[in-house]
Amino acid sequence: MLTPPEFATFTDAYVAVLRRILDDPAYETSGRGKDGFEVPNISFRLTDVTRRTPFLAARKTNIVFNYAELLWYVAGRSDVAMISYYAPRLAKLSIDGTTLTGTAYGPRLFGPDGDDGLSQFDRCLRTLGEDPDSKRAAMVIMRPHEPIGVDNPDVACTLGLQFMLRGGRLHATGYMRGNDALIGLLCDTFSFTMIQELAARRLGVEPGSYTHHVGSMHINVLDQEKVRAILTEADTAPAPPFAATPMPGLSQAELELLLDWETALRTGRGELTAETARELPLPDFWRQVLLLFDAYRQIQAGHHVNDDTTAALTAAHRWLLTHRWPNRITASALAGRPA
Numbered sequence: 001m002l003t004p005p006e007f008a009t010f011t012d013a014y015v016a017v018l019r020r021i022l023d024d025p026a027y028e029t030s031g032r033g034k035d036g037f038e039v040p041n042i043s044f045r046l047t048d049v050t051r052r053t054p055f056l057a058a059r060k061t062n063i064v065f066n067y068a069e070l071l072w073y074v075a076g077r078s079d080v081a082m083i084s085y086y087a088p089r090l091a092k093l094s095i096d097g098t099t100l101t102g103t104a105y106g107p108r109l110f111g112p113d114g115d116d117g118l119s120q121f122d123r124c125l126r127t128l129g130e131d132p133d134s135k136r137a138a139m140v141i142m143r144p145h146e147p148i149g150v151d152n153p154d155v156a157c158t159l160g161l162q163f164m165l166r167g168g169r170l171h172a173t174g175y176m177r178g179n180d181a182l183i184g185l186l187c188d189t190f191s192f193t194m195i196q197e198l199a200a201r202r203l204g205v206e207p208g209s210y211t212h213h214v215g216s217m218h219i220n221v222l223d224q225e226k227v228r229a230i231l232t233e234a235d236t237a238p239a240p241p242f243a244a245t246p247m248p249g250l251s252q253a254e255l256e257l258l259l260d261w262e263t264a265l266r267t268g269r270g271e272l273t274a275e276t277a278r279e280l281p282l283p284d285f286w287r288q289v290l291l292l293f294d295a296y297r298q299i300q301a302g303h304h305v306n307d308d309t310t311a312a313l314t315a316a317h318r319w320l321l322t323h324r325w326p327n328r329i330t331a332s333a334l335a336g337r338p339a
């Protein structure tokens with residue numbers, strides 16, 4: 001078979017990759033002092049990119065971080081301040097303490113980078129508008145002169161992303177030199193398929209499949225018990241049947257409004273009630289993201305998430321928060337609105 005195996009949901013692909021590495025690793029590695037199990041050259045295809053979130057209790061997916069990282073990318077940002085609030089471990093990757101280099105895909109994808117003043121993302125959309133069958137709508141992430149010595153803690157793991165408009169749908173492919181199958185795989189697939197969906201909306205077409213190719217797919221030896229727990233759950237407990245919600249697109253004005261609220265919530269200059277959220281000029285999809293950010297603000301402040309916020313979240317978001325922060329969601333609020 002010359003094309004990658006297809007999966008209907010990311011959960012299925014994720015479990016298959018983790019199972020392959022744990023059951024049958026090709027190598028034991030210790031690159032940069034971390035012991036890992038590795039299977040080189042793994043590829044898979046997702047047929048429905050909207051089913052990108054794994055509902056696995058043992059994984060404790062941090063959906064708040066997933067959305068924050070996506071917005072951080074799309075805004076072209078590289079600041080530690082925003083992203084480390086959602087994932088403190090990322091601060092350790094910064095050499096100067098204020099910016100990230102390799103991990104910050106945003107400036108490389110969404111920052112202006114040529115004489116035409118366009119970003120790689122916008123240039124790809126323009127090319128697909130002019131030549132829909134183009135094979136050139138590719139965005140390069142890891143740079144040729146990126147320092148790859150052991151003293152650089154933050155080298156881009158993604159080589160590039162490619163869009164292909166075929167059969168009226170926008171397909172995408174991610175190419176990675178290395179991918180941590182437990183942590184990075186989930187976050188990267190989430191962001192890349194969202195970027196694909198964003199591009200599809202801008203082009204006025206539906207998103208197609210997403211294909212992921214990875215040179216070194218691996219798990220850390222220290223994570224193997226967690227991986228085992230995920231595999232046991234996948235074998236014994238069916239995933240809850242939440243409907244996936246397509247992303248409605250994101251205009252520049254909507255992005256700016258989201259980022260203003262994100263900053264206000266993160267820096268303690270604002271609070272969002274379910275009622276205020278309803279009045280914001282945003283599609284419900286993005287209102288949900290701000291409600292998640294506000295729930296996280298309450299959790300960070302050491303509180304329970306208030307019942308109004310919990311009840312305004314979709315059932316899928318409530319499920320994710322409840323499994324990530326089990327003691328912070330009040331049981332009485334869990335009977336809120338359906339997915």
Ligand SMILES: O=c1ccn([C@H]2C[C@H](O)[C@@H](COP(=O)(O)O)O2)c(=O)[nH]1
Nearest residue numbers: 031032155157178179180184185188
């Ligand atoms: O978007 C990313 C960024 C990093 N990593 C993981 C892969 C490696 O486990 C580690 C980076 O270590 P090096 O490959 O740079 O040594 O982080 C990812 O999976 N995805």
